[in-house]
Amino acid sequence: MSHLPDDPAALKAIIADLKRQQDEEVAELQSRQRRIAELEEQTLQLEKERQEMEVQKLRLAMELLRLKKWYYGPRADTLRYEGDVAQMLLGFAATLEARPLEAADGPAEAPADTEVPGPDAARTARRVKRGRRNLAGFDHLPLSRHVHDLSEQDKLCTCCGKPRAPIGQEVSWQVEYVPGHFERLEHVRIKYACKHCERNADNPQITLADKPPAPIERGMAGPGLLAYVITSKYADYLPLYRLENIFERNGLEISRSTQCVWCRDVADLLEPLYRRMIDRVLASHLVCTDDIIMPMLAPDKTTKARMWVYLGDPANPYNIFDFTLGRGRDGPMTFLKDFRQTLLADAYGGYDGVVVGNALTRAGCWAHARRKFVDAERAHPQIAAEAVGLVKRLYAIEERGRPLGPQQRTALRQRDSAPVLATLKDKLLGWRDQLLPKHPMREAVSYTLNQWAELNVFAADGCVPIDNNVSEREMKRVVLNRKNSLFVGNPRGGHTAAVLSSFASTCKRHDIDPQLYFTQLLTNLPATPISRLDQWLPDQWKVIQASRAP
Numbered sequence: 001m002s003h004l005p006d007d008p009a010a011l012k013a014i015i016a017d018l019k020r021q022q023d024e025e026v027a028e029l030q031s032r033q034r035r036i037a038e039l040e041e042q043t044l045q046l047e048k049e050r051q052e053m054e055v056q057k058l059r060l061a062m063e064l065l066r067l068k069k070w071y072y073g074p075r076a077d078t079l080r081y082e083g084d085v086a087q088m089l090l091g092f093a094a095t096l097e098a099r100p101l102e103a104a105d106g107p108a109e110a111p112a113d114t115e116v117p118g119p120d121a122a123r124t125a126r127r128v129k130r131g132r133r134n135l136a137g138f139d140h141l142p143l144s145r146h147v148h149d150l151s152e153q154d155k156l157c158t159c160c161g162k163p164r165a166p167i168g169q170e171v172s173w174q175v176e177y178v179p180g181h182f183e184r185l186e187h188v189r190i191k192y193a194c195k196h197c198e199r200n201a202d203n204p205q206i207t208l209a210d211k212p213p214a215p216i217e218r219g220m221a222g223p224g225l226l227a228y229v230i231t232s233k234y235a236d237y238l239p240l241y242r243l244e245n246i247f248e249r250n251g252l253e254i255s256r257s258t259q260c261v262w263c264r265d266v267a268d269l270l271e272p273l274y275r276r277m278i279d280r281v282l283a284s285h286l287v288c289t290d291d292i293i294m295p296m297l298a299p300d301k302t303t304k305a306r307m308w309v310y311l312g313d314p315a316n317p318y319n320i321f322d323f324t325l326g327r328g329r330d331g332p333m334t335f336l337k338d339f340r341q342t343l344l345a346d347a348y349g350g351y352d353g354v355v356v357g358n359a360l361t362r363a364g365c366w367a368h369a370r371r372k373f374v375d376a377e378r379a380h381p382q383i384a385a386e387a388v389g390l391v392k393r394l395y396a397i398e399e400r401g402r403p404l405g406p407q408q409r410t411a412l413r414q415r416d417s418a419p420v421l422a423t424l425k426d427k428l429l430g431w432r433d434q435l436l437p438k439h440p441m442r443e444a445v446s447y448t449l450n451q452w453a454e455l456n457v458f459a460a461d462g463c464v465p466i467d468n469n470v471s472e473r474e475m476k477r478v479v480l481n482r483k484n485s486l487f488v489g490n491p492r493g494g495h496t497a498a499v500l501s502s503f504a505s506t507c508k509r510h511d512i513d514p515q516l517y518f519t520q521l522l523t524n525l526p527a528t529p530i531s532r533l534d535q536w537l538p539d540q541w542k543v544i545q546a547s548r549a550p
Helices: 010-073 080-098 195-199 223-234 241-251 256-282 329-333 347-359 366-375 381-401 407-436 440-450 469-485 489-509 514-527 528-534 538-548
Strands: 288-298 302-311 319-324 342-344 359-364
Touching: 010 319, 010 366, 010 407, 080 469, 195 223, 195 538, 223 241, 223 256, 223 469, 241 256, 241 302, 256 319, 256 489, 256 514, 288 359, 288 469, 288 489, 302 381, 302 489, 319 329, 319 359, 319 489, 329 347, 342 347, 342 528, 381 407, 381 440, 407 440, 489 514, 489 538, 514 528, 514 538
Parallel strands: 288 342, 342 359
Antiparallel strands: 288 302, 302 319
16 A cells, blocks of 8 residues: 555545546446346347247148138048147057056946937948948839840741740849929819809809918919929028029929019918927027028128027927027027026127026037137147047047936946046146247137036036037038028028028938928918917927828
8 A cells, every 4th residue: 555645635536536437337337237138128028029920820820721621621620740649649548558447448338218319419420331232222112114025036046947935034223213394283163153042133152162272372383392492492402593494494484583482481381380399499408509600682792690500409309590680699699588498509608698697507519629729739739639639538438428318428427527527627727827828729728718617517417418519510501501592682581591491400300301391281281270280390290100101
């Protein structure tokens, strides 16, 4: 310290200089710290933007795959990444091999009081039979025998010239199609009058013979022609302009506008029976529902009206379609206002009002939940494979429970499905914590967790199916009709389509020939009293027809 000056003023100057240097160093340090904080904040922002861009990239890739699948790919909800699926299957096989074999793992045997699966049960895969076709399947067709013989000249032996004797015959057959044709039915009503009363200048007492009531008053279309038009449009999805061309080729010109009026008049005639079917559906323990866009003609462009379907349970086996001008909650609330039991539907919020207001039990659809993971597979293949694998285990249990009655099926689900559901929920909670909020797979996980209470209803009720595919299959009817006919002309046309589609769909549900059913229905319904209306419900009609069969 000997080099320091003794002058106090000089010492103060040195101290002031050191203080200034220290302040400069502190300021520089603080500036560097602020710069580091800014850089860290910018890094975090860039990382956040990178993650968002990555999520957006995944979402766009998912959307592209979904559109490609929609236009070019299969409709089944299956995973695409074979490596992950194979790895999942290897793990499942190892677990299955290490698991001890139990009697409960085998196929369940149906008890004596097992209910017969109804028409809503999933159809088993059709086995293709090899070899010669069974000719007995054509015995019901009319037979026309044609005998082909040699001419008298060809019967002579080419060697000795004497007639050859028949030694047998060779039989073959083919199926021929005879095109349909139109017929004119002339109804002649004979009039009677009393000539004696007429000579006495009294009332001649004229009486006219009755004729069967026509389905359309003063209309030229008979029941068979009306049934053919309705079946072609609402069961075979032929638009009316094609029917117009078909009729013209067969020698009868019937404009599509006339056919449209016929459909409207038939729907008006069937309205009481349609209302009766609605009452029966609302009396069901379970109603399955779905909706789809049904375009309706408007001045500028078509509006997105909706077509809803409501399916009754096996005790009330009817498929009802309902037309509304929009997808608002007023549609299901109006239709289901008197329903108080279990509703199976997707996650559409429009059902919330009727569920809460009517205290309904709402069941969810595992096919929708599985589809969310399949669609998000590109975003996280490993999670998709594991989630879909657990859902497949639920469906495997359902296959074992298919031949069982409701009580036995409920017991099976409680024993086998409940542990799988618990495992799946634990995994869903873990996946939700590790994924970004806007990650596509996080959306699939959140959808499933938000619907978890509804998705678990089937495990406690053997009457509730695991999914709502039965309703979605019926929506194909609307899609095909919409693809060919494009739109309905007005609200009344939408209601006509709903009424006639309800009968055509219910006929398919009961494996009924719609042409035969509509023909007999339109022949007899005009003279049927209200008290005997139920006998013309499709399922009751089928029972009556079976009892009359020889």
